[in-house]
Structures are given as structure tokens and as C-alpha cells.
Amino acid sequence: MKIVRDATLHQRILGDIEARIVSGEWPPGHRIPFEVDLAADYNCSRMTANKVLTQLAKSGLIERRKKSGSFVAQPRAQSAVLAIAEIEAEVQSLRLSYSHIVHARSKRRANAADKQRLELSEAASVLDITCIHQAGAAPFCLEERLISLATVPEAEAETFDTVSPGTWLLKRVPWSAAENRISAVSAGASVAILLDIEKGTACLVIERRTWSPAGPVTSVRLTYPGDRHALVAKFAPGGEG
Known part of the structure; x- marks a missing residue:
């Protein structure tokens, strides 16, 4: 008994x-x-x-x-490896309030590194944006994004104060192809400050590029503290692609 x-x-x-x-x-x-x-x-x-x-x-x-x-435990957000998820939705899935801060925003001529990131064949203008996404009062994700103004000229007039760049692009610019690159890195000094974590903290990084029929749309680097995010992929045996 x-x-x-x-x-x-x-x-x-x-x-x-x-x-x-x-x-x-x-x-x-x-x-x-x-x-x-x-x-x-x-x-x-x-x-x-x-x-x-x-x-x-x-x-x-x-x-x-x-x-x-x-x-x-701190909740961990999940996003699909092959999907383009909105960070706001990721935060809300944790039942936390969402907000974002535009840390830096500038328009400039594309340099050599920009051309490589966006696969630009010639000199063009780009919008360089850095955003900090918040879950409650804590930093959740650092977004470092380039937008090709040749493909998305209307982005130049957008401040992104009320809507984040990723959400704005998903709603305004249809994309026809995307590429994800996922890696684990240690937070450098500048990233650690923006995410309010210790330097050297393990982070999950998603680097994504998208294209439309008109050309390259954006290249973004999303950095998450490693203990707060997970990636999920669903697939079936014998599936193609």
C-alpha cells in the first residue's frame, strides 16, 4: 500500500x-x-x-x-527552421509582452561586405537597421538587417518605430526564395551589451536572406541568447526537399 x-x-x-x-x-x-x-x-x-x-x-x-x-526555468521560444516567423509572435507565444527598439538606422551606399551579403551585382543604396526585440522588460533578440533599396525603395521612408522591419517586410514585400543559415556563437562585447548578457554567452544565430522576382530583398542576422530559443523542423520519411 x-x-x-x-x-x-x-x-x-x-x-x-x-x-x-x-x-x-x-x-x-x-x-x-x-x-x-x-x-x-x-x-x-x-x-x-x-x-x-x-x-x-x-x-x-x-x-x-x-x-x-x-x-x-526561463521559457524557450520555438521557431520552424524553414519558416519565416515574426519575432513578435515568438514572444507572444511565451505569454510575454512584446516591444522593439530601433537602436540604429542609416541609409548608405553598399560596401563590399553589403554586396556579398545581398548578392548585389553593382553599387546600390541599402538601409542598415539594428533593432532590439524585448520580451517583457528583457532583451529577447538582436536584429541586424540590410534592406536593398533598389528592390524595396519604399523602406527608405519607414522609421520602423511602430512596426519592426521583419514584420513590415513580410506584410509589404512578397518573397519568392529564402535561405537560412544557423550557427552557434559566443557573444562579443557589443552584442552582449545590447542583449544584456555576459560576454562569451552562447548564442543562437539565424542568418537569413530573401529574394523577390525584382531582386534581393533583405539580409538579416538574428541573435538569440542560447538558453531562450530553440529551432524546430518537421519532416516526413521520403519527403522531397
Whole structure:
């Protein structure tokens, strides 16, 4: 009978903690009660409490820190590898408020690096934009974007104060081809400052280029702190492409 009781308590404790996390009662960073406290609260063994915390950690709901205890994990946004997702939608999927800040915006003649990024065959004007996307009060993603003004001349008059460059382009400029390049990098000094993370923090970088029938549209580099984002790809056996 003790085995049945322990199993029932395990599910009850697990359900109680999951409910508090999912409802937002225990937000990201909230300290979970220690094993000894859970054992006392539920009149169970420390082993049962430990098994519950281990299961929660494996599911990604909490993170266990040596000598510090267990804490509600920061949510991780997911985006499809082959899709062009709006960052605002990614943030809202985490049930957090979204905002963005235009950190820098300038129009200039394309240099050699710009021509390579956008695959421009001749000198042209580009719009160079840096945005910081926020989830709540915290930086979520750094956007570094070039827009070809030869292909999208109307972008020159847009401030992007009320709508982010990526969202604006998706709604205004049909694209016919896209390319994604995904890599893991350590945050340099300037990126660390803008994302409010430590220099050297592991980051996920998505570099994307899009084209329309009129020519290259944009090249963007999106940098996410590595512990806050995941990429998902769905495919079927024997599928083409």
C-alpha cells in the first residue's frame, strides 16, 4: 500500500507544481521549495520529492542549480527552421509582452561586405537597421538587417518605430526564395551589451536572406541568447526537399 500512496503523492505534487508554473503563479526564476520542505508539506519521503523535481527538470519546466536549489526555468521560444516567423509572435507565444527598439538606422551606399551579403551585382543604396526585440522588460533578440533599396525603395521612408522591419517586410514585400543559415556563437562585447548578457554567452544565430522576382530583398542576422530559443523542423520519411 505504501507504494501506491507514494505513487499517488508523486502525481499530486507533480500536478500542483506544474499548475503553479503554467498558470504564472510561479514565474520564471521563482525558487521551488527544497526537497525537505516539499516532503514536510506533503508528508512524503525526500526520495518522492526528489523524483518529482527530477521529472520536472527533465521536462524543462525547472532547472536545478548545484548548491542553490531549483528554479522555474526561463521559457524557450520555438521557431520552424524553414519558416519565416515574426519575432513578435515568438514572444507572444511565451505569454510575454512584446516591444522593439530601433537602436540604429542609416541609409548608405553598399560596401563590399553589403554586396556579398545581398548578392548585389553593382553599387546600390541599402538601409542598415539594428533593432532590439524585448520580451517583457528583457532583451529577447538582436536584429541586424540590410534592406536593398533598389528592390524595396519604399523602406527608405519607414522609421520602423511602430512596426519592426521583419514584420513590415513580410506584410509589404512578397518573397519568392529564402535561405537560412544557423550557427552557434559566443557573444562579443557589443552584442552582449545590447542583449544584456555576459560576454562569451552562447548564442543562437539565424542568418537569413530573401529574394523577390525584382531582386534581393533583405539580409538579416538574428541573435538569440542560447538558453531562450530553440529551432524546430518537421519532416516526413521520403519527403522531397
